[in-house]
Amino acid sequence: MSVLLSVEGLSVSFTTYGRRSQVLHDVSLAVPEGAQIALVGESGSGKSVTMKTIMGILPVPPAKVEGGRILFAGRDLLTMPERDRLRLRGTAMSMVFQDPMSSLNPVFTIQDQLGTILKYADRRLGRDRDRRGRRVRILEVLAQVRMRDPERVARSFPIMLSGGMRQRILIAMALLSEPRLLIADEPGTALDVTTQAQILKLLKDLVTENGLALLMITHNLGVVRQTCGYTYVMNRGRIVEHGATQAIFEAPAEDYTRNLIAAVPRLTGRNG
Amino acid sequence: MEFLVFLGRRVLWSLLVLFGLSVVIFTIARVVPGDPARMALGPRASAEQVQALQETLGLNRPLWEQYGLFLSGLAQGDLGRSLLTAQSVNVDIARTFPATFELVLCTIVLAFVLGVPLGVAAARWKDRWPDNLVRALAIVSAVTPTFFLALLLQILAGYVLNILPTTGRLPASLPFQADITGLLLIDSLIRGRGDVFAEAVRHLLLPTIALGAATMGQIARITRASLIDVSRQDYIEAARAFGVPDRLRMFKYMLRPAFVPPLTITGLEFASLIGNAFVVELIFSWPGMASYGVRAITQKDLNAIMGVVMVSGVFFVLVNLLIDVLVGVVDPRIRIRGARA
Numbered sequence: 001m002s003v004l005l006s007v008e009g010l011s012v013s014f015t016t017y018g019r020r021s022q023v024l025h026d027v028s029l030a031v032p033e034g035a036q037i038a039l040v041g042e043s044g045s046g047k048s049v050t051m052k053t054i055m056g057i058l059p060v061p062p063a064k065v066e067g068g069r070i071l072f073a074g075r076d077l078l079t080m081p082e083r084d085r086l087r088l089r090g091t092a093m094s095m096v097f098q099d100p101m102s103s104l105n106p107v108f109t110i111q112d113q114l115g116t117i118l119k120y121a122d123r124r125l126g127r128d129r130d131r132r133g134r135r136v137r138i139l140e141v142l143a144q145v146r147m148r149d150p151e152r153v154a155r156s157f158p159i160m161l162s163g164g165m166r167q168r169i170l171i172a173m174a175l176l177s178e179p180r181l182l183i184a185d186e187p188g189t190a191l192d193v194t195t196q197a198q199i200l201k202l203l204k205d206l207v208t209e210n211g212l213a214l215l216m217i218t219h220n221l222g223v224v225r226q227t228c229g230y231t232y233v234m235n236r237g238r239i240v241e242h243g244a245t246q247a248i249f250e251a252p253a254e255d256y257t258r259n260l261i262a263a264v265p266r267l268t269g270r271n272g
Numbered sequence: 273m274e275f276l277v278f279l280g281r282r283v284l285w286s287l288l289v290l291f292g293l294s295v296v297i298f299t300i301a302r303v304v305p306g307d308p309a310r311m312a313l314g315p316r317a318s319a320e321q322v323q324a325l326q327e328t329l330g331l332n333r334p335l336w337e338q339y340g341l342f343l344s345g346l347a348q349g350d351l352g353r354s355l356l357t358a359q360s361v362n363v364d365i366a367r368t369f370p371a372t373f374e375l376v377l378c379t380i381v382l383a384f385v386l387g388v389p390l391g392v393a394a395a396r397w398k399d400r401w402p403d404n405l406v407r408a409l410a411i412v413s414a415v416t417p418t419f420f421l422a423l424l425l426q427i428l429a430g431y432v433l434n435i436l437p438t439t440g441r442l443p444a445s446l447p448f449q450a451d452i453t454g455l456l457l458i459d460s461l462i463r464g465r466g467d468v469f470a471e472a473v474r475h476l477l478l479p480t481i482a483l484g485a486a487t488m489g490q491i492a493r494i495t496r497a498s499l500i501d502v503s504r505q506d507y508i509e510a511a512r513a514f515g516v517p518d519r520l521r522m523f524k525y526m527l528r529p530a531f532v533p534p535l536t537i538t539g540l541e542f543a544s545l546i547g548n549a550f551v552v553e554l555i556f557s558w559p560g561m562a563s564y565g566v567r568a569i570t571q572k573d574l575n576a577i578m579g580v581v582m583v584s585g586v587f588f589v590l591v592n593l594l595i596d597v598l599v600g601v602v603d604p605r606i607r608i609r610g611a612r613a
């Protein structure tokens with residue numbers, strides 16, 4: 001399998017009030033085409049910063065990429081022209097946001113929000129699709145994320161939908177432009193355990209159905225066990241351990257990983 | 273449908289507010305010392321004359337009965353007779369209110385139309401010079417008393433620079449009857465009188481600035497804070513991650529969710545605006561309700577007091593109702609919650 005995303009020696013620092021602190025130290029990881037890879041670590045270890053750097057949505061400043069490369073399909077995202085980068089963002093690589101309550105704009109309908117995203121994605125890719133074509137595609141992805149009544153959901157404002165439904169819309173948002181890589185940052189952690197399990201199952205199914213590569217970011221190792229074959233463990237901005245998920249679970253090399261495993265809530269482990 | 277429920281609630285609420293206002297003002301007006309009949313007739317009138325007038329006015333009846341009379345008049349749209357002008361209060365107010373209405377309305381529109389873009393600029397260039405300028409402006413305008421600003425403008429623009437008129441709505445040399453809507457800006461246009469329109473604008477300028485500066489500063493400040501708050505929301509970051517262009521993010525995805533606080537503050541500011549309008553009107557000799565209202569209060573002209581207060585109250589309530597509707601249009605959360613609650 002060829003490598004789709006490859007992060008090599010990535011270092012990122014933040015400067016706030018004149019004080020510089022390094023948040024990522026020489027981070028390397030690889031996501032093969034169509035594979036499901038996990039990045040785990042306790043809260044504050046730098047997972048979201050990694051994700052934002054890959055997506056190119058790091059706030060610069062205060063953030064600064066100190067070094068490293070991020071290869072996507074063989075091209076370095078950090079040195080490619082901004083135009084090319086924009087063409088990839090939200091299209092070939094897109095992300096599932098974490099918090100379904102705060103990641104949708106409260107004053108626009110789902111149709112409106114997905115429509116705007118699709119319109120500009122089409123424009124960047126030079127694709128020609130009119131309003132009706134966009135609507136068809138939106139209803140299609142809404143059905144894909146198992147919405148029972150896509151028409152009604154499309155007309156709704158976020159406040160009219162449950163947390164689980166909103167999270168599924170965030171997934172639909174990521175699928176709109178047929179990405180090759182999906183990055184999910186703590187999907188569903190804001191939801192109750194049962195709904196979260198359903199979301200993870202859905203994500204896994206969608207990824208398999210569509211042959212997407214998935215980079216799953218989480219602080220919950222229980223989530224990883226059912227979803228991902230390979231796991232990277234991050235601690236204070238460094239990758240401290242990586243390997244087949246099964247092997248890591250059976251024989252963690254680091255105390256830090258052992259603690260993460262010990263912290264897995266029993267319930268989530270069962271119904272992934 | 274949900275919007276109608278939301279609106280119905282707001283209307284009921286407004287009626288309640290007006291009712292409360294009428295009770296409070298009615299009581300206060302009658303409880304403060306001083307005999308309206310004596311004041312109206314003057315010190316020379318005999319005790320019998322005073323008593324006769326008290327009886328015609330119903331002043332010797334119990335308070336709740338007087339209130340009942342007032343209400344039944346109000347229900348028929350009759351505010352009663354003024355003791356001072358000896359005219360129907362309806363007529364007095366119809367004569368003076370349009371000028372006040374025009375002044376206050378222009379002020380609020382101007383404050384909003386200027387305040388919001390200033391707030392947007394401040395948020396867009398946060399911590400740079402436009403932001404500092406707007407923040408300084410907001411603070412200075414907030415701490416400057418209206419009467420002081422009014423006098424300052426009058427002296428500066430009126431007398432020192434001599435570029436703008438400082439009294440009235442129109443020059444004496446330009447007779448014009450605003451007999452359609454009562455608003456000079458509109459009536460002059462309907463009649464095709466560009467000269468009157470231009471003069472009306474020139475006359476409105478100073479009073480409007482004096483009255484609206486503080487409100488504009490507040491609106492700018494609130495718009496700025498609201499936009500900065502929204503800009504930190506996850507959904508803005510998400511829009512960015514999905515490649516929604518900068519300009520669209522600023523003006524669609526951010527401005528609309530951020531729009532409710534400035535609208536709300538405008539409604540709240542409106543109360544102090546009506547109060548300050550009285551001051552500004554007196555300073556600029558604006559032929560509005562102010563001088564009528566002030567005289568009514570000092571002379572205890574009960575019906576006139578109630579008339580001025582109730583008309584101001586209805587004005588306030590209607591503007592806030594309009595703002596509620598706008599808020600509901602802008603933000604579905606409020607509309608939906610408002611219908612459910």
Ligand SMILES: Nc1ncnc2c1ncn2[C@@H]1O[C@H](COP(=O)(O)OP(=O)(O)O)[C@@H](O)[C@H]1O
Pocket residue numbers: 014016023041042043044045046047048049050059062
């Ligand atoms: N905008 C920012 N400014 C300063 N420091 C930040 C910022 N975002 C993240 N950090 C720092 O980076 C570190 C990693 O954060 P993050 O990647 O969000 O952790 P997590 O693994 O929980 O997702 C934290 O110590 C945090 O303080």
Ligand SMILES: [Mg+2]
Pocket residue numbers: 044047048185186
């Ligand atoms: Mg995080």
